[in-house]
Amino acid sequence: MAAGFTLNVLDTPGLLEGDSVSARGLMALRAALNGRKVDAFVFTDRLDTWRVDNADRAIFTALAENFGAELWERTILGFSHAQTTPTDGKPYEQFVAARVEQYRAAVRSTLGMKNLALPYVLIENGSRCKTNGDGEKVVNDKPWVTDMVSTMVDVASVGEGYEYDHSKAGKKLDPNNKHKIWILPLFLIQVFVLRPLLIGQIKRDVKKAESKAKGKK
Structure with missing residues (x-):
């Protein structure tokens, strides 16, 4: 006082x-x-x-x-x-x-x-x-x-x-957890969207390579 x-x-x-x-x-x-x-x-x-x-x-x-x-x-x-x-x-x-x-x-x-x-x-x-x-x-x-x-x-x-x-x-x-809410959605996008796309692209590239190899024979 x-x-x-x-x-x-x-x-x-x-x-x-x-x-x-x-x-x-x-x-x-x-x-x-x-x-x-x-x-x-x-x-x-x-x-x-x-x-x-x-x-x-x-x-x-x-x-x-x-x-x-x-x-x-x-x-x-x-x-x-x-x-x-x-x-x-x-x-x-x-x-x-x-x-x-x-x-x-x-x-x-x-x-x-x-x-x-x-x-x-x-x-x-x-x-x-x-x-x-x-x-x-x-x-x-x-x-x-x-x-x-x-x-x-x-x-x-x-x-x-x-x-x-x-x-x-x-x-x-x-405040360090500010963006952690996005971890699960980003993980799910990676698993269910990006991974299948990448695998599909890899398979297509493999088929193309095999086709070219057969054509050369």
């Missing part, structure tokens, strides 16, 4: 197992969100990672499919390891801007939601992080915790919070 309101913080599990989206992670997130109204999400990744790969895109999609695209409308991009030094000699502000725009573009294109705002915050909790006179950890001359809370308040102030509805979630617990 602070300043007359209650602040609930949910720390979600990792959403990757190897190269696949974690079904267990999604289930844990469902359990955490069930019955709660959430005003802001912070989706975190490292500032010093210069790529967005297929595993990242799979997570973007899995979250939208399992929890609704509106979740992303309340999402803030959080970039950890923010006290990194740009390796290409760029000014820090340009380095951050490039990484942010790279991530925004990846999320928007993956979800087909080109108008997502996706505000961002920088996060650095290392012991070597600079501090100001009040003992607050500072990134790019700003206390990052204060900046993060301010950004979350801005997002939370826009309309009603997100509320997860288990009854509308459907049966999307395992």
